[in-house]
Amino acid sequence: MGNGSLTGAVIAVAGAGGPAGQATLVRLAEAGAVVVGADNSAERLAEAVDAARYARGGATVTGETVDLLDLDSARQWAARIEKEHGRIDGLVHLVGGWRGSSGFAETDLADWDLLEKLLIRTVQHTSLAFFDALQRSDRGRYVLTSAAGAQKPTAGNAAYSAAKAAAESWTLAMADGFRKAGGEDGPRSAAAILVVKALVHDAMRAERPNAKFAGFTDVKDLAEAIEGVWQRPAAEVNGNRLWLTEKP
Numbered sequence: 001m002g003n004g005s006l007t008g009a010v011i012a013v014a015g016a017g018g019p020a021g022q023a024t025l026v027r028l029a030e031a032g033a034v035v036v037g038a039d040n041s042a043e044r045l046a047e048a049v050d051a052a053r054y055a056r057g058g059a060t061v062t063g064e065t066v067d068l069l070d071l072d073s074a075r076q077w078a079a080r081i082e083k084e085h086g087r088i089d090g091l092v093h094l095v096g097g098w099r100g101s102s103g104f105a106e107t108d109l110a111d112w113d114l115l116e117k118l119l120i121r122t123v124q125h126t127s128l129a130f131f132d133a134l135q136r137s138d139r140g141r142y143v144l145t146s147a148a149g150a151q152k153p154t155a156g157n158a159a160y161s162a163a164k165a166a167a168e169s170w171t172l173a174m175a176d177g178f179r180k181a182g183g184e185d186g187p188r189s190a191a192a193i194l195v196v197k198a199l200v201h202d203a204m205r206a207e208r209p210n211a212k213f214a215g216f217t218d219v220k221d222l223a224e225a226i227e228g229v230w231q232r233p234a235a236e237v238n239g240n241r242l243w244l245t246e247k248p
Contacts, residue, residue, distance in 0.1 A: 017044030140189030
């Protein structure tokens with residue numbers, strides 16, 4: 001059972017149907033939050049919502065298929081959440097995707113076209129759609145999950161690393177918006193970046209029982225770190241990268 005640390009908080013999770021999303025829905029529900037997940041796969045989303053409801057009987061966990069590549073859809077989603085629950089205290093951004101190549105010269109720019117949508121556009125849309133509501137909250141948090149490769153790109157990951165770096169930069173600009181809005185009192189709300197090397201979950205371990213996954217972050221540990229962003233003062237996490245792996 002959760003510790004009730006987020007009792008009464010209303011938190012939206014973008015990309016809720018993936019392994020990290022599922023773990024995060026469960027963790028936030030156990031902590032007492034009202035959780036609203038979105039994913040572009042209705043089937044995966046339903047599974048994630050069911051798992052979170054089961055993990056904490058009586059938890060309010062709902063899901064909605066939202067096209068986060070469309071700014072109006074993202075804005076309407078935020079408006080519906082605030083209208084229904086009266087507030088929004090968080091947006092956890094877990095929309096992912098990866099494409100890579102064997103080396104730098106082999107980079108396919110079609111990979112960039114896809115990753116720019118998945119890793120940058122969705123961040124632009126959720127941040128713009130939720131900024132005002134998070135600013136109204138007394139504990140608003142925008143949490144981006146990023147990769148260490150944004151700081152130290154490898155030859156075969158040019159498109160992925162550049163997209164992650166752009167998403168980080170965008171999120172840090174949002175953080176500056178919170179800082180400016182807070183004035184002399186400091187930010188009321190915060191935008192923070194959780195940095196992992198890569199994520200691992202039970203199904204991956206089952207598929208590759210001999211793999212070491214060195215330096216990888218388990219999705220359950222990521223979910224714990226996401227909950228932890230609310231346990232620290234806004235001024236402490238706003239505009240900061242919180243490393244869950246070794247800095248490169």
